[in-house]
Amino acid sequence: MDKPRKGEIRKPTRTLSGITPVAVMLPPRKCNHGMCVYCPSMDVPQSYTPRSPVVMRAKRVGYDSYKQVCARIKSFQVMNHPTDKIEIIIMGGTFLEYPEKFKNEFVKGIYDGLNGKKSKTLKQAQKMNETAKHRCVAFCIETRPDVCVEFIEQMRNWGVTRVELGVQIPDDKIYKKVKRGHSVRDVINATRVLKNAGFKVGYHIMFGLPGSSLKKDYKLFKRLFSLSSFRPDQLKLYPCQVMPNSEIENWYWKGKYKPYTKQETKKILIAVLKIIPRYCRVMRIMREIPPQYIIAGTQRIDLRKEIESELREKNLKLKEIRYREIGFAINRGEVDNNLRLKITKYRASEGTEYFLEVVNSDDILFGLCRLRIFHKNAIIRELHVYGPALRLGQEGIISQHRGLGKWLMGEAEKIAQKKGVKELKIISGIGVREYYKKLGYRLDKTYMVKSL
Ligand code: SF4
Incomplete structure (x- = not known):
């Protein structure tokens, strides 16, 4: 290089x-x-x-x-x-x-x-x-969804802020067939307990597993957002691929299993991308598996790029977070800098989520905050201001360090106050504690806390 x-x-x-x-x-x-x-x-x-x-x-x-x-x-x-x-x-x-x-x-x-x-x-x-x-x-x-609930305190002591669960596709029959060793109930429980402790929750989703089909995958995926017991904050979307020394490799050679083709993979990805709500971020599509280890299944690591440019050509807009982030939009030309606040309220895992965003007139996203309120508790699960990663304290061309974080925090505090909450907690990465101290928060065990 x-x-x-x-x-x-x-x-x-x-x-x-x-x-x-x-x-x-x-x-x-x-x-x-x-x-x-x-x-x-x-x-x-x-x-x-x-x-x-x-x-x-x-x-x-x-x-x-x-x-x-x-x-x-x-x-x-x-x-x-x-x-x-x-x-x-x-x-x-x-x-x-x-x-x-x-x-x-x-x-x-x-x-x-x-x-x-x-x-x-x-x-x-x-x-x-x-x-x-x-x-x-x-x-x-x-x-895994069945290996996490008992480790909440330990994860907080380590400074963990996000947990990604291997969910694949939420169906007990498919779980049994692919020997996952956990149930849909485990996914629901883990999601609730993690959110209540302030973690951001990501799901790894796998399409085309044995026992599924395009129709079934779509139906099951839809449940992730139509039912309040799931509603993840983030997703990684992968098709099932046949890899060496896996049990499905034998099934594949015996003709008992066939992975999705590239066209089928593309079809399911486009269908699900269209229904992902604005509070969820698609972190990744496809796994980076070197082609020599893919016995069968699509090898196209860059499928996301192809899908997104096709959608943009058709003028179809996706709501998911990454598609709207300023960091990616800046490469596509002029950006309107007139910003406004947008709040989306939704039920999730027996609590109420307030998803606060700073967006412009084209719905480009500059910053976001996730506030969760449940049984008179309020916790901020995420505060993120988007833009190229600028060095701490450096004045940036776009959004970071321009007070967007403070704006979002102020609005979240107002909502919590209105709901009669006495204390607001923030799950915070170890290296962000200093920032929250400046906003009047103090360290209490592993959370940053402020009385309202
Ligand atoms: S996919 Fe592999 S790493 Fe993940 S739970 Fe199953 S056996 Fe473990």
Whole structure:
């Protein structure tokens, strides 16, 4: 790779949402429940392949979390990306099922890596990160719906702010067929408990599983938003692909299973994208699986780009968050800077969600805030101001650091007050605590809190 020119940002879309993502891979370990039939088994982290870039990077440093974070930050710096606001994501299996000691050390290694210095304890490392050069502003763990409810407190102690659940498609018959080892009830429970604790909740969805069909997938997907017991904040959408050493590989060779073709995959993706509401963000479409590991199923990693440009040509607008974000819109030309507040209220998991957005006349999104009210409790689950990830404190060309965060917070506080709530909590990444302190919040256990 050539050295980037001064000011040139390589792969700019990586940080367009305002935060620099750092994936940290777990060492290989089998999931406790057994194997889902589509999951490959290749002596690398569960559900990944030996040639996945993130796996190769992690393997080079023996899956050491400290070294992975240090190396990743360095490579973002080389590509000229800002590295002040980092989102950590732990990948590769069910982290919460690993031994206690390992989990705590792995998380401490992450904060040490961000700080560039090894602390004695996790608490010390976190304290140091509150004012560090590379701050952890968001922290995500991927897990199963049946392995998460009992770990809420532990996840908060680690500074986790987002949990991604492997939901695939919510149907107990399909779960049984693909040996998921959990039920739809587990998904509903996990979603509620996580939201009440302030976490952002993402679902991983898989289309074309054994026992499903285009019609069934669409019907089941629709439920994710028509029923208040689901309503995730974020989605990752993948088709089921046949990968080596998975049980469906045998089914495929015996003619018992056939994955969706590219056309079928495209059809279901377009259909579901059209019904995703404005409070949900589609984080990713398709997994980055090197083509040599796809025995059958679509290999098109860039399908999202194709679908979105087709939709834009037809002048069809999607409501989901990423499609409307300013970071992506700025590349498409002039942007109207007259901003207004839009509030969407909806029921979710036995609570009321207020989704506050700052948008312009074209519905381009500059910032958002998620306020949840349930049984007289109020919690802010997300505050995000969009725009290219600008270095902390640097005046930006667009939205960050222009008081949008303060505006959204003020409006959320007003709503909570009107509902008779006495205290507002915020789930906060360790590296955002300083920001909330300036807005009058104080640290109470693992949340930032303010009396109203
Ligand atoms: S839960 Fe995920 S990682 Fe574990 S076997 Fe199933 S698909 Fe693979």
